[in-house]
Amino acid sequence: ASHAHDSRFLQTGILLLLASRAQLVSIEWLVLFAAGFAGGMLNSIAGGGSFITFPALLFVGVPPVSANATNTFSSCSGYLSGAWAFRHELAAHRKELLKYTLASLLGGATGAWLLLQTPENLFREAIPWLLLFATLLFALGGRLNRALKGFASRHQHAGRAGAVLLLLLLVGVCTYGGFFNAGLGIILLSYLVLAGQTDINAMNGIKLLVSSLVSLIAIALFIAEGAIAWREGMIVLLGTVAGGYIAAHISRQIPQMFVRGFVILAGSLMTLWFFVITYR
Numbered sequence: 001a002s003h004a005h006d007s008r009f010l011q012t013g014i015l016l017l018l019a020s021r022a023q024l025v026s027i028e029w030l031v032l033f034a035a036g037f038a039g040g041m042l043n044s045i046a047g048g049g050s051f052i053t054f055p056a057l058l059f060v061g062v063p064p065v066s067a068n069a070t071n072t073f074s075s076c077s078g079y080l081s082g083a084w085a086f087r088h089e090l091a092a093h094r095k096e097l098l099k100y101t102l103a104s105l106l107g108g109a110t111g112a113w114l115l116l117q118t119p120e121n122l123f124r125e126a127i128p129w130l131l132l133f134a135t136l137l138f139a140l141g142g143r144l145n146r147a148l149k150g151f152a153s154r155h156q157h158a159g160r161a162g163a164v165l166l167l168l169l170l171v172g173v174c175t176y177g178g179f180f181n182a183g184l185g186i187i188l189l190s191y192l193v194l195a196g197q198t199d200i201n202a203m204n205g206i207k208l209l210v211s212s213l214v215s216l217i218a219i220a221l222f223i224a225e226g227a228i229a230w231r232e233g234m235i236v237l238l239g240t241v242a243g244g245y246i247a248a249h250i251s252r253q254i255p256q257m258f259v260r261g262f263v264i265l266a267g268s269l270m271t272l273w274f275f276v277i278t279y280r
Helices: 002-045 050-059 064-085 087-091 094-117 120-154 160-179 184-194 200-224 230-253 256-279
Strands: none
Touching (some): 002 050, 002 064, 002 230, 002 256, 064 094, 064 230, 087 094, 087 200, 094 200, 120 256, 160 184, 160 200, 184 200
């Protein structure tokens, strides 16, 4: 009788353990999908979705380097669909596409390689600084673009040396994108202003094309190194697609200033939180 009682007690314990584990997994999936949904909406309306999705991946226990690689994977579908939507605008710049493609692949591969060589502890310490940089870029992006537009208008004939420097700058921007995806779109828009682009639709198309290529080459390296958390990444991806689809239908009803304010607030809070937990 004692043996039967112990056996039932053990079975009950196992069932409770499995039930608690299943509940934990369900909560993690819900957190990731909700983060992906919110991130997809933000990306469709104003950008800045990585301020939500990247911390969510860390929250459920994905290691920092893998979380960053997974976030790049989850964001890529939005870049690809956006670039396709601007295909006609991109066609008008077909002579420049080879330059953008080569710079994107070179920079994206370099940034991804640097990420994979970075120890987890070192990258964990860099996270608050990277988030701070991306948040400041998002908050000051409009002013930066206006300042760069004035600079570009005064230096339209900088010559061959200026063209080479612009190309090197583009490779540097793409290297940042391969290393840490958050804020890449804002930096790319600033670069395009500096490069003399004026058509906002063409600029958005080029931005999305470069972001797609940077992400694809980075993802290829991440896959080769086994750095992507596929289950978590797919859940975030599904949420991102759903959020982007919903946002496409309601974006006109949401004031841009409100959304930008929310992104800046979220980025600031995330940055502060990571500074506290990293350096406390």
